[in-house]
Amino acid sequence: MKILKLEYAPTVVLVLAVAQMASLANAGLFEASYAVAGLFSFASLASGVAVYIYLRNKDVTAARIAIATGILFFIMLFAIGEYLFATYIPS
Numbered sequence: 001m002k003i004l005k006l007e008y009a010p011t012v013v014l015v016l017a018v019a020q021m022a023s024l025a026n027a028g029l030f031e032a033s034y035a036v037a038g039l040f041s042f043a044s045l046a047s048g049v050a051v052y053i054y055l056r057n058k059d060v061t062a063a064r065i066a067i068a069t070g071i072l073f074f075i076m077l078f079a080i081g082e083y084l085f086a087t088y089i090p091s
Helices: 006-026 030-055 060-088
Strands: none
Touching: 006 030, 006 060, 030 060
């Protein structure tokens, strides 16, 4: 499929993470939703780095998009997870 390019891998990971987190939070499993946020944040970072390494000599622009979105989504998912942890898990 031409519309699914390799540099969009971190975005796909983000969409899967948000869907899974919403599903678990809807069921009242906030601890699991926090764990999913942490897991998928590192998966997004790893996919961004992997795509960057793969594309760095072939398509520099696509490699930069992949690493930038991977890092951005890592920070965003980690922040969402920390928010869930601080809001819904008693200390």
